[in-house]
Amino acid sequence: MQKKTITLPRLSNLSPTMESTALKLMEEAGELAQAIGKYRGLNGETVDLAEEQVMAKITEELLDVAQTAVSMMFVLEELYGVDIDKALGEHIDKLAKKGYL
Ligand SMILES: [Mg+2]
Numbered sequence: 001m002q003k004k005t006i007t008l009p010r011l012s013n014l015s016p017t018m019e020s021t022a023l024k025l026m027e028e029a030g031e032l033a034q035a036i037g038k039y040r041g042l043n044g045e046t047v048d049l050a051e052e053q054v055m056a057k058i059t060e061e062l063l064d065v066a067q068t069a070v071s072m073m074f075v076l077e078e079l080y081g082v083d084i085d086k087a088l089g090e091h092i093d094k095l096a097k098k099g100y101l
Pocket residue numbers: 028031032060061064
């Protein structure tokens with residue numbers, strides 16, 4: 001099984017809640033969709049960036065999504081006692097059962 005492992009920090013100087021991080025996650029997902037729509041020409045505008053620049057912008061937005069997802073995981077752990085490591089194991093098991101691995 002090929003894996004991609006990323007490590008993202010717990011952001012300090014913020015007091016996130018489940019609701020604020022969930023909203024932020026949707027906001028960042030929207031920015032990712034907007035970047036793809038704009039820079040892949042889906043909105044009909046001419047794209048005058050090289051593909052490498054386009055992919056850099058899309059990657060930047062994707063990492064914002066990942067950072068916000070990780071921030072929400074910290075909230076679930078710290079405010080609600082969720083065991084993310086255990087949930088991650090169950091997630092992998094679910095993928096295996098569905099035949100995705
Ligand atoms: Mg963003």
